[in-house]
Amino acid sequence: MISGYRRRESVPxxxxxxxxxxxxxxxxxxxxxxxxxxxxxxxxxxxMLAMAGSELVRVAVNTEEAAAAVAAIVEGVRDRGFSxxxxxxxxxxxxxxxxQFPACAEALGKFRINPGNVGIGEHRDENFAAxxxxxxxxxxxxxxxxxxxxxxxxxxxxxxEENAAAPEPADSSTVIREALVQSVxxxxxxxxxxxxxxxxxxxxxxxxxxxxxxxxxxxxxxxxDYPIHVGLTEAGMGEKGVVGSTAGMAVLLxxxxxxxxxxxxxxxxxxxxxxxxxxxxxxxxxxxxRFFTPQVTACPGCGxxxxxFFQEMAAEVEHYIRERMADWHERxxxxxxxxxxxxxxxxxxxGESRHADIGISLPGASEEPKAPVxxxxxxxxxxxxxxxxxxxxxVLDDYVERKYGA
Numbered sequence: 001m002i003s004g005y006r007r008r009e010s011v012p013x014x015x016x017x018x019x020x021x022x023x024x025x026x027x028x029x030x031x032x033x034x035x036x037x038x039x040x041x042x043x044x045x046x047x048m049l050a051m052a053g054s055e056l057v058r059v060a061v062n063t064e065e066a067a068a069a070v071a072a073i074v075e076g077v078r079d080r081g082f083s084x085x086x087x088x089x090x091x092x093x094x095x096x097x098x099x100q101f102p103a104c105a106e107a108l109g110k111f112r113i114n115p116g117n118v119g120i121g122e123h124r125d126e127n128f129a130a131x132x133x134x135x136x137x138x139x140x141x142x143x144x145x146x147x148x149x150x151x152x153x154x155x156x157x158x159x160x161e162e163n164a165a166a167p168e169p170a171d172s173s174t175v176i177r178e179a180l181v182q183s184v185x186x187x188x189x190x191x192x193x194x195x196x197x198x199x200x201x202x203x204x205x206x207x208x209x210x211x212x213x214x215x216x217x218x219x220x221x222x223x224x225d226y227p228i229h230v231g232l233t234e235a236g237m238g239e240k241g242v243v244g245s246t247a248g249m250a251v252l253l254x255x256x257x258x259x260x261x262x263x264x265x266x267x268x269x270x271x272x273x274x275x276x277x278x279x280x281x282x283x284x285x286x287x288x289x290r291f292f293t294p295q296v297t298a299c300p301g302c303g304x305x306x307x308x309f310f311q312e313m314a315a316e317v318e319h320y321i322r323e324r325m326a327d328w329h330e331r332x333x334x335x336x337x338x339x340x341x342x343x344x345x346x347x348x349x350x351g352e353s354r355h356a357d358i359g360i361s362l363p364g365a366s367e368e369p370k371a372p373v374x375x376x377x378x379x380x381x382x383x384x385x386x387x388x389x390x391x392x393x394x395v396l397d398d399y400v401e402r403k404y405g406a
Contacts, residue, residue, distance in 0.1 A: 002288050008256040010227045011199045013141050016085030016109030018055050020202055020260045021227030025290050026253070027260040028280045029056035029229075031089070033273060036066035036073070043076035045273060050077070050084040052274035053281055053292055056260065058087040058112060061094070067101040074107040085109025087143070091117050091150075095130035105138045110202075112143045115187040116150040124154070125190060132194045142191065145204040146183040147233055148176060148212070155179050155186075177216045180205040185224060201226050202260070206233035210248040217252050227259035237266040246283055253287060294321050294338035297352055297359075304364045305344035313362065313389050314342040320393055332404030340396065350374070358399050360392050375399055 012022030020027050030049045034041040036059045046057045061067050074086050088108040090097065095118070098105045105111075111131060119127040135142050146152070156179040163175045184203045192198060203226045205216040213232055221228060232248055235241035245263045252258050261283070263276040284290040298314035301307040317340060328335045341356035343349035345364025353359025353374040360373050360383070371383045373395055383391045 005254060005289075006256050008221055008228075010225050010259055013199055013202055013227050015056060015087075015141055015202075017083065018085055018109075020056075020229075024259075026258060026284055027055045028053060028277060028284070029058065029087075029260055029262050030054040030273070030277050030280075031058040031262065031264075032060075033267070036060050037063065037069050039069050039072045039076060042069070042073050043080065046073070046077050046084065046086065047080050047082055049274055049277055050082045052277040054084065054274075054277045056085055056087055056109070058089050061088040061090055061097060061104065061108075062092075064097065064100065067097040067104045070101070070104040071107040087112055090114075090131065094118065095127040095134075098131060098134040102138075105134050105140070108140060110141050110143060111135050112145055113187070114145055114147060114150055115183045116146055116152045121154065124152070128187060128190060129194045132191045132196050135200070136195050141200040141202065142196065143202040143204060143229060144184050144187045144191065145206060145229065146180045146187075147206045148180060148208075149233065151176065151179055152183045155183055173212060177205075177212065177219060180207070180216055181219045181223065184220065188224070188226060198226075202229055203227070204229035204231075206231065208232055208234045208236075210244055213248040214251050217257050218255070221255075221257045228257060229260045229262070230258035231262040231264055233264055235264045235266070237268060241265040242279055245279065249283055250287060253283070253289060291336040293325055293336055294340055296321065297339065297341040297343075297356060299344045299348060299352070301344055304347060306363065306365055307344070310342065310344035310362045313360075313392075316389055317342050317393070317396075320396075328400065328404075331406075332400055335400055335404045338400065338403075357403070358396060360388075362388075 010021040012024060013020050018027060032042055032045045034045050036042055042059060049057050061070060086108055087110045089112045091114055094113065113131050115128060118124055159175050159179050163169050184205060188201050188203060191201060203220065205220050207213050207216060217228060217230060230249055230252055232245050235245045249261055261280050263280045265276045267273055281292045285292055296314065296318050339356040341352045341359030343352050343361045346367055349361030353361045354377045358375050360371050362371050363369050369384055371388050373380045373383060373392060
């Protein structure tokens with residue numbers, strides 16, 4: 001048990017064989033950015049995301065062409081050998097598309113509904129209920145996901161008016177958070193009144209501010225037992241998106257809030273979409289909540305290290321493990337828990353290497369050109385010469401076979 005960590009209790013929801021909530025592991029998901037009407041491109045990207053480790057993949061279903069393509073997309077993904085559930089993201093016209101394209105409704109693993117843009121006034125509840133009835137008809141769960149960029153304006157206006165008339169009005173951000181939470185919970189209540197089971201609902205409150213994300217999800221978690229999808233919306237590009245997503249989600253996850261997560265990165269031009277999957281996995285792995293691939297610990301380098309060599313070796317070990325993981329997962333159950341250390345000098349090298357399952361302490365500047373290798377805290381061998389990297393990888397292979405092999 002992780003110190004200070006206790007998972008929030010939630011009702012498990014089965015999404016096409018992937019269970020979210022309850023005692024199940026926190027699920028990583030992602031979303032395509034291809035035009036859904038382009039079947040070939042969307043199938044290719046879903047398979048790439050699934051291969052990277054995305055356990056749920058969402059696609060935009062925003063036009064008749066997109067809805068008509070969904071069944072072929074799911075079939076194409078299944079033909080490629082992936083069972084990953086595909087989620088349909090509906091806005092504005094979902095009630096019409098699901099009625100018009102029953103094959104789309106049948107093929108999807110879950111519907112995502114945004115209560116802020118399903119309609120205005122009385123049409124809002126009618127359209128929302130129409131989507132829910134399709135979920136019931138086809139046996140699909142739903143995610144009711146409010147977003148502060150498309151908040152229910154009728155509800156927000158009413159709460160703002162009530163707040164303005166209060167003896168001590170709250171600030172606007174507090175009212176917006178309350179509107180998000182109320183929008184989700186009122187919609188969930190309507191879904192259940194329409195006939196959807198309590199165990200068929202996932203909820204989310206998405207914002208692009210770290211502090212607002214934390215505050216809104218704390219409120220949501222305190223007021224329901226539905227599984228919660230967590231993540232910054234529009235997290236941004238590069239370091240900003242990675243750091244912001246990590247900062248917000250790590251706080252919530254440590255408090256036991258979050259049953260499925262997405263890192264909504266804006267890719268660099270030409271960048272790989274699967275980056276968001278790997279970062280989500282790394283957040284969970286760094287916190288000790290799930291393990292996906294062996295961790296490689298490496299020091300940052302300083303004036304004591306022969307920096308070029310240890311950096312190159314650390315990168316080579318990382319690359320070697322990634323290349324072997326498909327085979328290792330099949331042959332060596334539990335190998336994702338392996339900890340490897342590649343250290344650059346005598347100061348912390350031996351100690352970090354002993355903490356890892358297997359580690360090497362490379363010689364730093366002015367040190368004797370020898371590299372002790374430690375396995376499970378004990379000195380196993382000492383490497384030297386031009387084949388240190390190759391020899392260490394062989395020791396690593398042998399250790400994996402010995403520790404995790406049948």
